[in-house]
Amino acid sequence: MLVINFRFHSTHLTHKTITKMNTIGVSTVTPVYAGSSFLPELIDRIEQIREKWDNSDYPLELIEAIFVNDDSIDDSLQVLYEIQKEKPWIKIINLSRNFGQHQATVAGILHSSGDWVVTLDEDLQHNPLLIETMLEHAVTSGFDIVYATPEECVHENFFRDWSSKTFKSIISYITDNTHVRKFNSFRLIRGTIGRAASSVCSHGTYFDIALCWFTNNVSSIRLPLKDQRFVDSGKSGYTTRKLFSHARSMIVSSQTKVVRLGAAIGFIGMMVAGILGGKVLFDKFIQPETIPVQGWTSLILASVFFSGLLAVLLGIVLEYISVILLHIQGKPTFFVTDRLSDQILLTYYKNRENHDRLSKTDTA
Amino acid sequence: MIVFQKQTQPDKEIQLVVLFGAGLIGSSVCNKINKLGEYSSTLLPFSWNNSAQSRQDANKISLYLSSILASYSTDILSSGKIAFIWTAGKAGFTASETDWHDELANFNTVLSIVKHIAEQFPEPLLLFHLLSSAGGLFEGQRLVHNSTPPKPQRYYGQLKYDQEKALEQLSRRITKTIYRPTSVYGFTGASQRMGLISTLISNGIKNKVSTIFGSLSTLRDYVLNDDIATHIRNNLFIKHTNEDVFFHLLASGKPSSIYEIRCFVEQVLGKKIYLQFHSTPETDNSTDITVNASALPPAWTPISVKNGIRCVHEKILSGSDLS
Structure with missing residues (x-):
């Protein structure tokens, strides 16, 4: 007996839809560079949550843990291969050379199949057990991306944390993207959006900015x-050089506010020069005795006017280049995403809440 | 259907290759065999639309094959092999119940030829290579593994499942290899049925709109027809045992969304392509199908989808009628 004509409608859930969406698949992606000493514990923690979901009625399934070996400098790859023998749900992607953390993350996301993708660092900074909290936050509030931000000083070093925060604030202002302050490598991304953003990531594209395009x-x-x-070591994976490199990528991937700001300043300069020029002309012909030095004011006004004009024209040219750049980088004109599968988790959370309330009432 | 007969000195290699269906993959397999330069080919009629006619054609094919085999010495018959390859498939994802019955009937007719040859000639090793479909068998399933049970969701998948079951019931004397490719792409001519990728490229070149029966997020695992043909050809010449049924899950192990494919196609074409999305219950094809990379056969070496798209683009530009 065959059943055909299944269709996913926004107004009702058909049999196949329910079957397909019984569980929500989660993939984790971890770029690996120098993590051989952390990886066994990280995988243990991922396995803990995988087993927890498998053995409960939580409609979640950790379908794969993807590790992207970014030409690691230690024996991380061997460690991963060794662990993979016993855990087939671990997927290893071996990059041909060191491409960097963001590129490795992009490669991992492009190899994922999950409804949600979680990106984790290799060094136990991000506890996989927190995925549940992030997912609940995303689903209950209708978010596509949830970044984890530290409750307190992540580096236990005031200057390091302050500089990181200030840097993000400056970039957020320049790029006119308020989400920059939230950026963190521990992120939960809706799979469809993560894969689409990864598809358009190219040289110079900042992955998190690309996510905001979608x-x-x-x-x-x-x-x-x-x-x-x-x-432990006082050494961070992020050096000052890397921070500047990130800043450059973020600015290049965004339609920068600075360009418009420069053009606006130039336009204001032009206007001021025009108004003052009128005043000078008025003085020259009506009350010439008020001008003690002949020619100086006209020279400055001409200079301000044409500098302003050049700034405006340069702003227009840069705006054109920015549009072309975003077009080349693949910023989409639209993207369609389906959030209906969140219903399964929402129903689960609702039932859990009711159950907890009833339990409390019973206890009382 | 096409019969390839070995022309060079008969040895322990495949003496005859009998291929049914020269479509996207079949024609590519033909090319691979022709390139060996050791086989001559003969085209024989086999009706795909009229079951009575196809049974008559099958009888003629049986007689033709019998006459060739009868001309071989006992030595060749005892050490040689005959390979049957089924790469036919008129019915696609939107196949109806009638298509299912018709194609299954054709397949059973071909199996009757194999049975007839097996009964008449007890000695040569018989191989049957069936091209099934992972897409049809595992529709809506993610990270498909070798142990994943098929769950056909439509007539197309059921047809492939029934073909596999029918083949498995053949005598153990016949070595059975079942290929389960995922989403196949490639180009063998404008007159052939085209998949998503070749349609996007072809329409992109012509500035025409392509209709997608799914969504941009639909995840599939794309494999090039040439890679599948090379794998089938290589498998013809490996040492066979007649003990088991061999399953080959042919995928790249890397899921790709239609959005990613669109980006690749636009990069290769150097321009934007036009898309429209259309879906009716009959044509809806939006469920994800992905494959676990660890399930792939050892000798299988697919190229990346990006390079594959470049290959298809070159083929379309060089060998097609784009009118």
């Missing part, structure tokens, strides 16, 4: 995070 439903949640590597 959705505005971005949130952050405060979670206990610690950069254990920095706390």
